[in-house]
Amino acid sequence: MKKILPLILAAVLAVSALAGCSAQQKGGTVNTDGSTSMADVMGALTEAFREKEPDITVNYSGTGSGSGISGVLDGTCDIGLSSRELKQEEVDKGAVAHVVALDGVAVVVNPKNTVTDLTTEQIADIFTGKITNWSELGGADAPIAVYGREDGSGTRSAFEEIVGVEGACVYRSEYGSTGDVIGNVASNENAVGYASLSAVDSSVTAVKVNGVAPSEATVKDGSYTIQRPFVMVTKEGVELSEAAKVFLDFAMSAEAAEYITAAGAVYPY
Amino acid sequence: MQCLFTLCGLIAVGFVLLITIYLVISGIPAIREIGLFRFLFGKTWAAGQGQYGILPLILTSIYGTAGAIVIGVPIGFFTAVFLAKAAPKKAANIIRPAVSLLAGIPSVVYGLVGMCVLVPALREWLHLPAGDSLLAAVIVLAVMILPSIISLSETALEAVPKEYEEASLALGATKLETYFRVSVPAARSGIAAAVVLGIGRAIGEAMAIMMVAGNVANMPALTRSVRFLTTGISIELNYSQDGSLQRQALFSIGLVLFLFIMLINAFLNLVLKREKET
Numbered sequence: 001m002k003k004i005l006p007l008i009l010a011a012v013l014a015v016s017a018l019a020g021c022s023a024q025q026k027g028g029t030v031n032t033d034g035s036t037s038m039a040d041v042m043g044a045l046t047e048a049f050r051e052k053e054p055d056i057t058v059n060y061s062g063t064g065s066g067s068g069i070s071g072v073l074d075g076t077c078d079i080g081l082s083s084r085e086l087k088q089e090e091v092d093k094g095a096v097a098h099v100v101a102l103d104g105v106a107v108v109v110n111p112k113n114t115v116t117d118l119t120t121e122q123i124a125d126i127f128t129g130k131i132t133n134w135s136e137l138g139g140a141d142a143p144i145a146v147y148g149r150e151d152g153s154g155t156r157s158a159f160e161e162i163v164g165v166e167g168a169c170v171y172r173s174e175y176g177s178t179g180d181v182i183g184n185v186a187s188n189e190n191a192v193g194y195a196s197l198s199a200v201d202s203s204v205t206a207v208k209v210n211g212v213a214p215s216e217a218t219v220k221d222g223s224y225t226i227q228r229p230f231v232m233v234t235k236e237g238v239e240l241s242e243a244a245k246v247f248l249d250f251a252m253s254a255e256a257a258e259y260i261t262a263a264g265a266v267y268p269y
Numbered sequence: 270m271q272c273l274f275t276l277c278g279l280i281a282v283g284f285v286l287l288i289t290i291y292l293v294i295s296g297i298p299a300i301r302e303i304g305l306f307r308f309l310f311g312k313t314w315a316a317g318q319g320q321y322g323i324l325p326l327i328l329t330s331i332y333g334t335a336g337a338i339v340i341g342v343p344i345g346f347f348t349a350v351f352l353a354k355a356a357p358k359k360a361a362n363i364i365r366p367a368v369s370l371l372a373g374i375p376s377v378v379y380g381l382v383g384m385c386v387l388v389p390a391l392r393e394w395l396h397l398p399a400g401d402s403l404l405a406a407v408i409v410l411a412v413m414i415l416p417s418i419i420s421l422s423e424t425a426l427e428a429v430p431k432e433y434e435e436a437s438l439a440l441g442a443t444k445l446e447t448y449f450r451v452s453v454p455a456a457r458s459g460i461a462a463a464v465v466l467g468i469g470r471a472i473g474e475a476m477a478i479m480m481v482a483g484n485v486a487n488m489p490a491l492t493r494s495v496r497f498l499t500t501g502i503s504i505e506l507n508y509s510q511d512g513s514l515q516r517q518a519l520f521s522i523g524l525v526l527f528l529f530i531m532l533i534n535a536f537l538n539l540v541l542k543r544e545k546e547t
Contacts, residue, residue, distance in 0.1 A: 145399035151317045152316060152317070
């Protein structure tokens with residue numbers, strides 16, 4: 001099996017090289033690798049892209065932002081996917097960020113809750129269990145029920161990362177979907193939870209964070225802080241393949257806005 | 270014709286073998302990587318931090334099942350005695366269909382009712398921050414195992430020969446004494462089988478309790494949010510990456526659960542066999 005694999009890969013390479021030669025057709029394969037949180041956005045983009053450029057295959061493998069970035073730096077994939085900003089040492093190694101979308105995470109409470117404005121520190125204290133009663137935040141004298149998502153969820157890792165409470169959260173309950181979190185917050189006056197901004201409806205209140213209400217506009221201008229960029233990463237000085245370039249241009253174009261919005265993220269431009 | 274029947278039998282056996290082999294093959298690697306002792310007796314399950322201890326899940330499954338038995342068996346047992354021996358025809362004609370209807374309700378509906386009615390009610394009564402808890406799961410499970418306990422015990426009680434009871438009554442025992450001193454002891458292995466079947470149902474249930482238990486891998490306590498072996502698998506399966514240690518560990522949980530259920534089944538067979546012999 002191990003001997004066959006390089007042969008197949010070589011054959012695929014040869015075929016794609018030939019395809020590249022034949023009269024500059026835009027056929028080929030784009031390998032993308034990285035953030036699992038970007039699965040929805042990548043799914044929407046590749047689906048739309050397939051209709052536009054049926055000859056180009058876009059592969060996506062969700063391995064995590066870190067390994068996506070090191071993958072593009074090592075040359076094992078064409079485009080790395082990161083759901084966080086690049087670190088300085090990654091930029092030093094030649095990583096270039098192309099922000100394709102922004103993702104806002106709303107902190108939601110029951111509509112009957114009088115607490116509607118929290119600072120990032122207060123949110124961190126609530127989720128790590130330092131604040132356990134709404135009266136400490138100027139609300140009713142009632143215990144706080146902290147709701148969250150299960151381990152491995154992109155929303156959970158985004159929220160914990162941005163608020164700075166990674167692995168330190170004390171949850172009262174964990175749910176398997178965004179809808180469950182919103183439904184349970186809507187039915188429990190003591191509850192607080194988080195959900196992707198696009199999923200928030202009128203059954204819950206999305207609190208202001210540091211005085212800023214979450215919306216597409218405040219995520220876009222950066223004033224709402226619980227947000228993260230979805231980044232496509234390339235390496236400086238390395239020429240992208242024709243197919244990869246076409247795909248990256250498509251993802252950055254105004255045309256992609258509709259698909260990014262449909263996937264629940266905010267188009268940044 | 271013989272051939273066709275044999276084939277059908279073999280298909281069932283084949284599926285059992287397939288599932289067993291698949292579970293063992295996919296469950297072993299994670300146990301090997303984590304270490305059997307740390308896997309079974311580790312007190313923290315936090316896949317994000319690479320901690321894979323399923324002791325809280327195992328204990329929750331055991332406590333939850335035990336709780337369901339403690340609540341469900343007395344209710345189910347007395348209902349069965351009532352239906353088999355004491356109930357007037359009219360009452361039995363209402364209760365019996367109701368019990369079989371209870372058996373036919375899909376577990377997601379139990380979960381939904383639990384989530385919308387039981388969980389908020391527990392929150393109000395016990396002044397908890399949230400009602401999702403082991404207690405809620407125990408109550409839902411107790412209701413869910415009622416039909417199997419009732420119908421199996423009833424069948425066992427009805428199979429007790431009339432002569433036994435008539436002899437007891439003729440000797441001057443009251444009806445109540447006859448039921449509990451003669452009929453029930455004569456049907457005891459059938460009733461035991463009903464209880465074991467109830468245990469099997471409770472330990473394997475996932476959907477309904479996922480909606481009411483809160484699903485945090487805490488050490489079990491009545492009012493705390495807990496995660497069962499079954500819900501541990503189903504809640505994290507969606508987002509665990511293919512081939513990751515987290516995904517493999519979920520299969521290992523499946524293997525542990527499978528062993529639990531095998532044990533219960535073996536025990537059930539033993540009980541049934543003893544019943545046949547007596």
